[in-house]
Amino acid sequence: MSSHIVGYPRIGPKRELKFALESFWDGKSSADDLRKIAADIKSSTWKQMADVGITYIPSNTFSYYDQVLDTTAMVGAVPHRYEWNGGEIGFDTYFSMARGNAFVPAMEMTKWFDTNYHYIVPELAPDTKFTYASRKAVSEYKEAKELGIDTVPVLIGPVSYLLLSKPAKGVDKSFSVLSLLGSILPVYKEVITELKAAGASCIQFDEPTLVLDLESHQLQAFTDAYSELESSLSNINVLVATYFADVSAEAYKTITALEGVSGCAFDFIRGTKTLDLIKNVGFPSDKYLFAGVVDGRNIWANDLAASLDVLTSLGSIVKKDKIVVSTSCSLMHTAVDLVYETKLDSEIKSWLAFAAQKVIEVNALAKALVGQKDEAFFFKNACAQAARKSSPRVTNKEVQEAAAALRGSDHRRATIVSIRLDRQQKNLNLPILPTTTLGSFPQTMDLRRVRREYKANKISREEYVKSIKEEINKVVKLQEELDIDVLSHGEPERNDMVEYFGEQLSGFAFTVNGWVQSYGSRCVKPPIIYGDVSRPKAMTVFWSSMAQSMTTRPMKGMLTGPVTILNWSFVRNDQPRSSQLPICQCHSFIRE
Template identity: 55%
Template sequence: MASHIVGYPRMGPKRELKFALESFWDGKSSAEDLEKVATDLRASIWKQMAGAGIKYIPSNTFSYYDQVLDTTAMLGAVPERYSWTGGEIGFSTYFSMARGNATVPAMEMTKWFDTNYHFIVPELGPNTKFSYSSHKAVNEYKEAKALGVDTVPVLVGPVSYLLLSKPAKGVEKSFALLSLLSSILPVYKRSSPRVTNEEVQKAAAALKGSDHRRATNVSARLDAQQKKLNLPVLPTTTIGSFPQTVELRRVRREYKAKKISEEEYISAIKEEISKVVKIQEELDIDVLVHGEPERNDMVEYFGEQLSGFAFTANGWVQSYGSRCVKPPIIYGDVSRPNPMTVFWSKLAQSMTSRPMKGMLTGPVTILNWSFVRNDQPRFETCYQIALAIKKEVEDLEAGGIQVIQIDEAALREGLPLRKAEHAFYLDWAVHSFRITNCGVQDTTQIHTHMCYSNFNDIIHSIINMDADVITIENSRSDEKLLSVFREGVKYGAGIGPGVYDIHSPRIPSTEEIADRVNKMLAVLDTNILWVNPDCGLKTRKYNEVKPALTNMVSAAKLIRTQLASAK
């Protein structure tokens, strides 16, 4: 019996690719150094699969950032703003599309179907010119062949690529992306003789053939909460995490390995939290976060403290670029033996008179970013997690934390592919979230956050979550989220569509952020709009975070002044 797999983890057992990428982006190593790490990783992966006896070994499953972006490079479908002049696409153009640069923002990013894998969304139109501009697939096939390994090249199919794309700016939304099929087929044929015109034409032909009890009062409740917390119009906040330095990672590793005492660990984390709080106060941010220096990952951190979870040592899964996580395994009933975040949140709140957000990961996100036991329905496991988080929420509230954020970054990811199953999933997913905070006082403000996914088709379920404030990625998505509100969807709760892209090192100006906020105010009321980044700041550096947040706060103050003078 022949064996075959369609892909293999590409970060490396010790996250070699992650550290090589970040070193290259920081200018600490050369392109040759990065390519050497990548070449060694590919060789070891192919040899391991061959040694395991796999007959059909895949190639072209490796990527420096994302396989959809690799396909864009192969097709030469580079948007004009990146000033690419032709020829083989190199790292400069490739990473500019993924991360932006000093003058040009990155392309839109969204999630691959129902996973946490992020891909860079192609921008195509009738004037897009295609050319064979990246020989990566063929080169990697030859590379494996030289090692004595015969591989099966894996490509994102041409129909899938087109359907995952979006019309470029200025192109009608009704533009038929599949009309470009005949234009990209010649490039596909050059990159892989296994893709035939007949197969693609066949695929193209086949494609043709809640409870509102609290929600009704949420806007009035939000006004009362903001006055109680002394928040201005257009309050500013950060999402959660702050930069995770090498020193912080070292401290956590040494504490886990029992190389430093608990007292030394607490002292180091306390010092970092104090630094984060001081920075936010100096920047004049209204609602603060403690920065999460004690946390490794937003799911792993909680799973390690909940019963029923197990973890691998090196089971790294790529999310995008250099970002990777170790999904836990839920093997038994879930419960919370002890408080998980209360000590750190209370410590942070004691350092400031401003509101300090308690930061939690929601039950649906913990479920969807884990390997889940299959001996009971997923919703039962999710309800168990929700009840555990509910205890944490209540302990935070009892500890004096008046703003609690319960992130549901992965709510959209669990949506079944079959439309007939959507309603049932959304019902129990929303119910799980509401379980977590059903016992809090009306004076406690509940936030949630969702990132980098298409929420337009589930906006009514998001409203039914009944959070007081929701923050959602917006800056990379051409403000598609705002189109929902332009089309008449009524939303009375607080909302913070992100004002700048945290997955790019680019620092937006005050004017750019102010312009984005003004576009939001064209469709949202001033009393519900919050100003915040797209997502957490963990992947950024302090020399990027400080000026970006400074400009964000300045933009909010500028618009407050304009609004006051217009009255």
């Protein structure tokens, strides 16, 4: 029986890291205080996985800000504008790169593949000098070992690190980041040597760029890199992990042939074609297959029977003792622990699994694969799966009929742009270059308090409306004083641009502690779309009408679009994304 977790959330079940970071940045706590909170989060995570029985427990997946930034620190790729004179990179330099300071801007941040997480983009140049400048991976391995837990240190692989980088400002366009491969590998060799000396028996290299559409020379870089590292990787197990999508036939051939690599991890939730590749092409008999059958990106309980079927089918190609049950990707993209959701609807809660529960699922599947199936656990899971499929709360006949009735013309405007512009101008009489704002105004502490008290039934509806009305009146007057042409009401009644609308739509559920890291200390609490979405009542008319009554200038209606709502939510896994927020709902928004 072998089980593996690609990675785990690092924010803590109640955002402990967020609050510790912000306290440290505000000068209210010390670096030692921050390290203490971090140590508590790491130790509880490792112990949790060890107690469940996970075979391959990851370390170095914790980060004070971002795992790619951690790699930048590890290889000493600090841009010239930051004051760093060599040696071990400390918090000052690390957080300056992440957040900037009074003198220099932060490094660029962008989406981590197609997730809602953001990473700090490395800036590289032909003269970048790589040096071993952060021993975090080694220190975390030792930290876990002192607790009696042997972990698998996780590193962003050298080729993916380079491919996820960008040329520094002013660098010649002909420069290729891959030209630095020979320069960065010596640092990786140093890290590997220290990890081996510390007692590590396995190292995981995350190479997620293998799922991208790579050119032949980029694929060759993987072969070259691991051939160069092979001697350093002797006498140690090496796992190369990909995730988020299928790998191409060429990438599959590359990854399964890498020198010195004893295991390959694939995402079988989004990588169904990769699964077909393994079945049709085969898999090396001397390597371990880490099968990502537990979804690391969503919060639904796995269909354990279906997952076991996949694993069993793989068992006809790969020896069972060479199969390791794993998550499809790091669990950092899901919420931390369902146990803290004491207010969530019990029926919906029975359909869910957060990171802590997914760890249990992985281990249960690994046991079942070798004949140690927990019948009671599988039966309970099957009952929950069946209940969800048959629940009347999931299926709304009216929504399905409305979506089925949509035609191609419903996705296009009925009038051409020039006609709409002419009518708009006659109606609004705007200047040639009208001014407006994006919409939302700052959410003050008093405003948050009023919403919080109203939600807790500490103030009446009348008191709440009065407070919000006063705030709207303030921003309306301010915009008129500034001579803004098209006004907004400031959105003081809204807690979040997605959550506010989701709370008023059927088919949505909301958590109390279902937080997910977006970047650094920024966490979001995605709504859960569990059923067909409908709009029981008007959502914006009351406040927009109130705001319009305060001015003779045009007042915008503020709506979060359906695509953004979909992409910022935990979506259903029982139907395509395109079916989950029908465009007819957007029409109903506009009709308000």
